[in-house]
Amino acid sequence: MIIGTAGHIDHGKTTLVRALTGVDTDRLPEEKARGISIELGYAYLDVPGAKERVGFIDVPGHEKLVHTMLAGASGIDFGLLLVAADDGVMPQTREHLAVLSLLGLTRGAVAITKADRAEPGRIESLTAEVRELLAGTGLAEAPIVAVCAQTGQGVEALRELLFNAARQMPPRAWQGLAPRLAVDRAFTLDGVGTVVTGTLHAGEIAVGDELVLAGRRARVRSLHAQNRVVERAQAGQRCAVALAGIAKDEAPRGAWLTAPHVALATDRFDARLQLWPGEARPLRSGARVHLHLGAQSTMASVAVLDGDLIEPGAAARVQLVCHGPVGAWRGDRLVLRDAGATRTLAGGIVLDPFAPTRYRRTPERLDELAACELPTTARRRERLLVLSQLGLDLARFAQAEGLAEPLQGWALGDEAHAALTHRLLGALADYHAKSPDELGPDAARLRRLVSPRMAEPLWRQVLNELRGRGQVAVRGAFVHLPVHGVQLSATEQRIAQKVAPRLAAAGAEGAWARDLAKDCAEPEPLMRTTLARLAQQGDLHQVVKDLYLDTPTMTALAATVRRLATEQGHVAAAAFRDATGLGRKRAIQILEHFDRVGLLRRVGDEHRLRADSALFAPLEH
Template sequence: MSIIIGTAGHVDHGKTALVRALTGMDTDRLAEEKRRGLSIDIGFAWADLPGRGGPVRAAFVDVPGHERFIKNMLAGVTGIDVVLFTVAADDGPMPQTREHLDIVELLGVSRGVFAVTKADLVDEGRVAEVRAAVEELTAPTALAGSPVVAVSVVTGQGMGELKRLLGLACVDAPRRGTAPFFRLPVDRCFAVKGFGTVVTGTVASGSISKGGEAALYPGARVVRVRALESHGRAVDEVSPGTRAALNIGGVAFREVRRGMMLADRALAEAVERSRRGRRGLRVDAVVRFVAPPGRTGGGRRFKLHHFTGTAMAELALEGVRAGREAGAGRYRARLYLDEPLLLLRGDRFVLRDTSGPATAGGGVVLASYFFRGLMPAASRVDYDGLEGTRSAQVRAVLDRSAWARAGELALTLGVGAGELAGTGGVVVGRDVAMVEERLGAVEAAVVERVRAHHEERADEKGLPEAVAAEVAARRGGGAGAAEAAAKAVIDRLVAAGRLRRTGGLLALPGHEPRLSKGLGPVEKAVLEAARGLRPLRVAELGTSLPFDAAQVERVVRALVERGELVRLADGVCIGRAALDEAKGKLIACIEAKGRIRTGEFRDILGCGRRLAIEILEYFDRERLTLRQGEFRTLR
């Protein structure tokens, strides 16, 4: 088990010194940091902490405390499991203490330990005052009741207890989600002589193995993972919550920067395809503000921090049907991001005010609309559904549609496409996810269209499948999957026995072609014309008989389907009895002589050469005869 512990606290409250004392590692790596004695960028270390069932390997992310470096602090603290919060005994809680506490809570961190540092500089009474101030400050937060321990890196006071408490917090920390897509937000990138580009970060979701491929996002540039390290050791695979260094091939280190992300190749490529011709991203989310939000109906902009990336975002609450306060200071809202950060459902983000840099709020993503066809209108967003069961989430995203492409819907909800198949009320077929309760109306419309076709054209075997698919597509709605979804609906109807599929035609069970009474005279005339060894040339027949040409064609088609006529070639038919007689004569002659010429066959039948050729070519296609030059033999 690997846990990420992030530091937090006001500038000069001893975060870096405390991490050094716990791990033996100096997280200040920049010359400027060492010169000024001030953390500017995030630093990393690791150590084994005592847990209930044995040691717990913990990675430490040390963040700067100065307000000028809050962007770096946010890049480091996003994605931590446990917070190590420092409050100096001589200062007590300070402005950045409160802002860091807001940020940690907005990011959903519920396990932590508060260290009252520099305890050697004050008396016990002052330590008690600071402890009480910390408890009061954290009382309304998710970190209420977290242990508070007085420590000194100079004397070693409380360090053993701090390690023990951190170990217990690691054991109790909520486990990370199981999103299937690999994502590693890049926090550092550098080159190692002889190895090439190395990127580091904390695995946010999914996993990747040595030798695997990923894509650099934004964009979809493919890179190969040559080697993996975690906590200074070579490993074969890294999983969520792991601090990792990846030696990658296919990109120069100067082309990679903090804020980019190594992501599952299919994920990055799908998102890039969806973005062609447009910028930004829209997401629905639950947002909580540090202070009442005031007017946010359009035009108020924030800087959104997500893992190590940032983007300007506009927040809309007003005019969104369910965008009112959702209780406990929570608002449901739509965010419009200028840049396409790779936010997935369940990801947390922080909003910073642009007018006077301060943390304004943060939230949790409910749905990311990488695919515009899946985005419901802002006025119709079903936030209750988005916060409900997986089945409810699917219905909310699809809005009034019955289906969507399974891969696109899965990405919108941050799950694997395979997971949709196990969602109650959701059917997956032909790579399309369908809401079962909405399919009833679609299926009924298709069945009714087939029934109507039988009534209109009882002489035909059925309705062309393409026509039925058009009916399903119109009734079921969009999200760009209409063709595949319509075919999936037809598959369901056939599997359920509600329709019968024959050669691209759909019919009701038990349907048999029959001519209507009104076509009786036409049928009689056509059969009369087909008596004996006379070819029916349909185009000529339509003009020679005293009936509408379309009616004649319908009757001929019905008689072919019933088997009373046989189609010799395009537009040419012959009576079944006459063809059977010709077949018998042909077989008898060839069996007697071994082969037959076209002229001989014509003379035996007593017909014209053209008809003899048409009959012989029909038998060739039926694999009764084989043409060899001017002769034909039996196969």
């Protein structure tokens, strides 16, 4: 269990931690000289009769150091709020309570410190004041204990209270989740190298693990958890991780140490936000705020998705547009402070780290966010699958959830799959009716006709499934209905064998139907019918009426088009003519054919390559 101390400056947080643990958490010379905590301090205490130990995070109480307090607060399990008997409730008392409450903390206690300085009746009246302060927060039922660190009054009672809380602490759900540690400090040790410290938010870390920190790979060289040397650490523990392959200045506060497959950095995410009841005004769309998430802090802008504002005490879904990349996973807690960093405004929970820039308030998108709020990974996945008409990216889902086991591929719900199949088969039937002499569209063109926003890998997956069930047929990159692939008669097969060498010899110039009929000594009407059937099967290609090229030639021409597009950004008729040695007229005819079938797209006088076109490239199995 991790205990976070909180409270106004000089209310005795560090002194009380020292009385409870024997450890002075003020470690910096300037802290000792000034008598206040500037950085996060740590101490540990063994729980009698148990193998575990509790860790203390001693946070600064000064108003200017609230951002440091927040860096440690996001990983705590139990809040210990201190109120000095001589001062009473002060501004930072209220703000620290707001932070603890907005982070969703429901386990904690209040220590009334410096009890030896209290006048008769002061403890009772202050206890009543504190109880009123806690009302309506997650710590409303927290016990209140009067202590004096100097004389020892109440210290043992508080220590036993913390021990009991640790014994009753439910284990964090770390199994099934990838490791994620929020770095709040980094330093270098002689003979060890770079060491980062932080609270392990999820999963487990073991010596030898390969992890990612700020985009760089690093190996766990050695490991401390709760100030003990260990081979393995689990979520909920304070950890010091010695890393090989990374320098101290490459591990800033706020960075995340994670498993490679869940590492992410987003500049916008959707969340559910609750505005602190004590706020005087609503929070409106467009507000600039300080975002605190994990141990990181950055500026962000708020876009309210449920209406235009959030009233004090109310909750709503929002999109936070960050001024810098942040690590945010579904379920992570966050805190917002105002633009001037003078007060805590709101707290929330991350719903989706992959928030869209467009259509963010549509009913369909809000339904997806409702699915993200379901209580278990399995239920979230099941509901998102039903809602995702364009399919669910399983790898991205696992990344957003921070799952230990990476997922691959795409999934499509039964209803969405049935609707897509219906549209696809209908589109093929229409295509065959309008272009009976063509085998069918290539896979990329068919996607543009049926579901242009669907991801290419999922589209390929669906096509392969339909092909496996015999609902569509594929020849090269072309897709068609099985009934459209007409079998050649014996006569047509004989003519096909005759024309094959002649078309190969004609190359990119192609051959005319009448010339092929004359050379093969076949009736011209029969030759035209046979060539049309061969084109329908994808063996030949009719560039203009009655002019045919074979597939190997068209494949080579398509390769030239792709090369020119890569080199020049587009395909100009003159460049294509020079690259192929064709005349200008034939070069333009071939380019226009590529426009029609979907390999190219005409933009003014230029031909642009369609990046998603697999024309004249084999369909993946």
